[in-house]
Amino acid sequence: MKVKIWQWSGVASWSWVANDDNCGICRMPFNGCCPDCKVPGDDCPLVWGQCSHCFHMHCILKWLNSQQVQQQCPMCRQEWKFKE
Amino acid sequence: LSDSLALLCSHGLGRLLGVWLLETLQVRLSSSVVPEFWSGLRQPENELEERDRAGVLLAAFRTLLDRLEPFLGLEKLGLWQEAGRGGLNGPGPRALQDRAFTTIRALLLFSPPAVLQERVLEFYSRTFSVYMNREGGEDGSEAPEGPDGAACPGCAVPAPRCWCQEALEQLQDLSLIRARLQLLEWVSSEAVTSILHRLIEQRMEQHCRGEYERSFLLEFQEQWLELVLGWLGKVFASEGDGDAAETAPSAPGVHGSKPGGSVLKQWRCHMHQFFCRIYVNMRIEELFSIIRFPESKPAIEDLKFCLERTNQRQQLLSSLKSAFESRLLHPDMADSRRINSHIREEESKQSEEEQPPLALSAIILSSEFWPTLKEEKLELPAVVCQAMEAYTRRYEKLKAMRTLSWKPHLGSVTLDVELEDRTLTNLTVSPIQAAIILHFQEKTREDTVRQIVAGLTGDAEACNDLASELSRGDPVTLEMQDSDDEGNDPEDWTPDPTDAVPKLGSKRRSSDIISLLVSIYGSKDIFIDEYRGVLAERLLHQLNYNTAEIRNVELLKLRFGESHMHYCEVMLKVHTSDILTVYISAIKALRELDPSMVILQVACQPIRKYLSWTLEELSVKLGAPKELVHRKLAVWQQHGVLREEAAGRYSVLETGSSREKVDRGVMLIDSDEERDSNTTTQSEQREEKLQLFWAYIQAMLTNLDSMTLERIHSMLRLFVATGPVVTEMDINELDAFLQRKVREHQLIVSTGIYRLP
Numbered sequence: 001m002k003v004k005i006w007q008w009s010g011v012a013s014w015s016w017v018a019n020d021d022n023c024g025i026c027r028m029p030f031n032g033c034c035p036d037c038k039v040p041g042d043d044c045p046l047v048w049g050q051c052s053h054c055f056h057m058h059c060i061l062k063w064l065n066s067q068q069v070q071q072q073c074p075m076c077r078q079e080w081k082f083k084e
Numbered sequence: 085l086s087d088s089l090a091l092l093c094s095h096g097l098g099r100l101l102g103v104w105l106l107e108t109l110q111v112r113l114s115s116s117v118v119p120e121f122w123s124g125l126r127q128p129e130n131e132l133e134e135r136d137r138a139g140v141l142l143a144a145f146r147t148l149l150d151r152l153e154p155f156l157g158l159e160k161l162g163l164w165q166e167a168g169r170g171g172l173n174g175p176g177p178r179a180l181q182d183r184a185f186t187t188i189r190a191l192l193l194f195s196p197p198a199v200l201q202e203r204v205l206e207f208y209s210r211t212f213s214v215y216m217n218r219e220g221g222e223d224g225s226e227a228p229e230g231p232d233g234a235a236c237p238g239c240a241v242p243a244p245r246c247w248c249q250e251a252l253e254q255l256q257d258l259s260l261i262r263a264r265l266q267l268l269e270w271v272s273s274e275a276v277t278s279i280l281h282r283l284i285e286q287r288m289e290q291h292c293r294g295e296y297e298r299s300f301l302l303e304f305q306e307q308w309l310e311l312v313l314g315w316l317g318k319v320f321a322s323e324g325d326g327d328a329a330e331t332a333p334s335a336p337g338v339h340g341s342k343p344g345g346s347v348l349k350q351w352r353c354h355m356h357q358f359f360c361r362i363y364v365n366m367r368i369e370e371l372f373s374i375i376r377f378p379e380s381k382p383a384i385e386d387l388k389f390c391l392e393r394t395n396q397r398q399q400l401l402s403s404l405k406s407a408f409e410s411r412l413l414h415p416d417m418a419d420s421r422r423i424n425s426h427i428r429e430e431e432s433k434q435s436e437e438e439q440p441p442l443a444l445s446a447i448i449l450s451s452e453f454w455p456t457l458k459e460e461k462l463e464l465p466a467v468v469c470q471a472m473e474a475y476t477r478r479y480e481k482l483k484a485m486r487t488l489s490w491k492p493h494l495g496s497v498t499l500d501v502e503l504e505d506r507t508l509t510n511l512t513v514s515p516i517q518a519a520i521i522l523h524f525q526e527k528t529r530e531d532t533v534r535q536i537v538a539g540l541t542g543d544a545e546a547c548n549d550l551a552s553e554l555s556r557g558d559p560v561t562l563e564m565q566d567s568d569d570e571g572n573d574p575e576d577w578t579p580d581p582t583d584a585v586p587k588l589g590s591k592r593r594s595s596d597i598i599s600l601l602v603s604i605y606g607s608k609d610i611f612i613d614e615y616r617g618v619l620a621e622r623l624l625h626q627l628n629y630n631t632a633e634i635r636n637v638e639l640l641k642l643r644f645g646e647s648h649m650h651y652c653e654v655m656l657k658v659h660t661s662d663i664l665t666v667y668i669s670a671i672k673a674l675r676e677l678d679p680s681m682v683i684l685q686v687a688c689q690p691i692r693k694y695l696s697w698t699l700e701e702l703s704v705k706l707g708a709p710k711e712l713v714h715r716k717l718a719v720w721q722q723h724g725v726l727r728e729e730a731a732g733r734y735s736v737l738e739t740g741s742s743r744e745k746v747d748r749g750v751m752l753i754d755s756d757e758e759r760d761s762n763t764t765t766q767s768e769q770r771e772e773k774l775q776l777f778w779a780y781i782q783a784m785l786t787n788l789d790s791m792t793l794e795r796i797h798s799m800l801r802l803f804v805a806t807g808p809v810v811t812e813m814d815i816n817e818l819d820a821f822l823q824r825k826v827r828e829h830q831l832i833v834s835t836g837i838y839r840l841p
Contacts, residue, residue, distance in 0.1 A: 001725070001736045002502040003525045005518065006510070008442055008468060011494035012476075013449040013457075017485050032452035040450045046485065 016046050018054050024075050025059035034058040048083040051076050360390035368403045442471040447495070448479075448488065456772065462492040463707035464515065465522045493708070501725050503736070508723055516716045519706055521725065523697060524736050537614045598643060608644045612652075615640060619652055699732050774821055781822075782840065785831075790839040793819055 016030045023046075026034050033044035034056035048054040053075045055063075064071050064080060071080045367387045391397055449457075464472075476488045497518035501508040513521075602608045619633060641649040699717075703710040717734060720726040726734050777800060784799055785791060791799070797815045822838060825831040832841050 001504075001525055003518075003521055004500040004502065005442060005497060005522075006500065007498040008444045008471065008515070008518070009495045009497070010444060010446045010468075010472060010475075010490055010492070010515070011449065011457075012446045012472075012488040012490045013451040013454070014479070014483070014486050014488050015451050017487050029452050031450065040452060041486075042483075048485075 014041070016054075018046060019052070020054070023056045023059055024053065025055050025063055028056070030054070030056070049073050049078075050081040050083050051078045052083070363387070363390045364400070368400050442467055444468070444471040444475055446475060446488070446490075457491060457494065459491075460493040460709075460712065461707045462516055462519065463705065464492050464519055468515075468519075501723070503725065508725065511723070513719060514716065516706065516708060516712065517719050520702060520713065520717055521720055523702060523705055524726065524734070537611055537618055608648065612640070612644060612648050616652055616655070619655060697734055699734070702734070777818075777821070778825070785838065785840045790837045792836055793822065793838065796822070796838065 014031075018030045020030065022029055023034065028034060030046055031040060033040040036058055037044035037056075045057045046054050047057045047060055049060075051073045053073050055074075060074075060080070063074055072078065073080045364387065367390075391400065472490050476490075479488050480486065493514070493516055495515050496512050497515055498510060498512050499518060499521075501511065501521065602611065615636075619637075622633065637649055637652050641653070697705070699710055699714055702717075703713045706713060717726060721728065726736060728734055780800060781796060784796065793815070797818050800818070822831060822833070826833050826838075829841065832839050
């Protein structure tokens, strides 16, 4: 007997490689999206700071825009710098 | 000059006159006029003021006109005279004049320095913008009225110094002069063309780009074209006027009644063509975003209209194709299909060896938004796992900081099953079913070779038939025997006629089990090596030397050939050397005598035995529960590929078409898939939800010590309001749940107040 596989259609689910489950700002899951978005993934990406905390991009931008004086990470209060 | 001309004329040498005139013109032009013109043009090289440069340009042309004026006048004279003579001299007056102008053009523009083009272009663009401003100013949109000091939009200098008016006058002058010299078209058409092209491009960029819900064709025709033509009219109409003024007295009708009009018409055509081309180019660039059908219909209509005129269909197609390729496969668009094709594309770029062993595609889910999927363990064949790993790696490269987790039991597999006498094509089965059948195919099941060898050497109790098969002798003798008359003496055998139908071949092949096994595994070396291992073990562990081994080696030698068994022979010889020969001859004799060793079943039962799996083995191998495996196996039984034998063993039914039907009838009872949903059932979800509540309840009771049912309910509604799983929870339901917890001794209730034990 010989079995020839033409096509194997698998199923996989994606998830962010983050060190936490939820966004520290909106408390929504990282694998979901921020409250303003509808579609997770490319539409609502995560960003990492140099302090290694990560947030939904939209959340941290909102936070940074609301900070008048200094741009700090909302988790550790270090100066917020985007990690490349 | 006039005098000499008059003189000549009076001599009636009209013919000579023409020639002379041209000669003088040429000489004069090349010696003084042209250099003067160019130097006049170049002289203000270092002056920066655009306005002045425009003035210089005009001046240069003026001088040129001045210098040539006498000729033109004279020419006229000559023409008059010649015309008066009734065109006796062949070529006629018009030809002479044409030649004169040709000479001028030739000499003047023989090598027009770039500076002229530059100047002309600059001048025209300036006047054009001035003009556009004036005309466009009527809408009021393009001329922002700023406070004083703002730049005049037309000439781009502070308003107080605006020279728009002047520029327009200069334009008028320049046009007239050029028209007089019939230089207009030659000098300015290039400049005008480039200005117009730029204009259209600009306009297009401003107005049309990204705007698909309006048709621009009409707008273009009505507004811009009129506007531009107005300006063109100013540039060229003077020529028309000049020409008309010039030609009217001399040769009416020769030039046409409306030369300016025809020029304009020509330009209009040109503009239109050009518009179409630019429009198509632009739309081709953004074609991908136009595809939003009902809204973008006007744009598409326009495009269609323009395409008909510009012959760019091919360009459009190739551009659209590449747009599709690049956009749809763009990593930013999260869709499994795109990712799949992207990954497929990447794979196809690789060389042959690096190609993944399996065509794997995936449905990629976003974990938070799908219903909870049933988790089932399933060990997939290595080849699939590798493909999945490769896929994951590619995905991770594609999407930074993300990873995939596979659900091995979900999905579908399309495969062909090729059996000895039939082929099942294009079956679509679930991964577990595919994994099952692949296990039956797996030739490298680690212990099969060992088992076969054990069988061959007569160690395994169950498979004496293999051993006896081996003892039947070498393949050649075997083939002789099994034609039709099995029990016959080998001596009676006569070879098949050379032209015998080879249909017996298959039967023969299947009858020689050992050959078949060898062919399944591709090489007898596997068996020989295995046997060497077995032999070594036995020899090292058995102090009692077993003569059976000698027999085995001897038989294997017959089967596989002397040279292959050489090592084993040497291994045996280390132990004994003398008894060997005795035994061998005895065995040979024995084999010839014992008929039971010769007559054997022809069917391939033994092979199946070694290519068979029990349900338990499969379940372990697949890491999936037995019931599931059993359920999934049914599909293969229905297809007649697998067969359940005694003792729960499953084996491949290589040749079973006849029996297939019977089996099928039985198997249909076992038909599965009835409750094969991949998502968790409602009750499971409910359970999950309750577990979440339980966590909250525990936390509350830890903090608040004791609570009533109502309190718990209202607190839960307060806290557990969000999330995908949680729906309204009925107080009765909560009550039942809490009662259950009480029964499970996880909660204590007294007089309606709950607390933790």
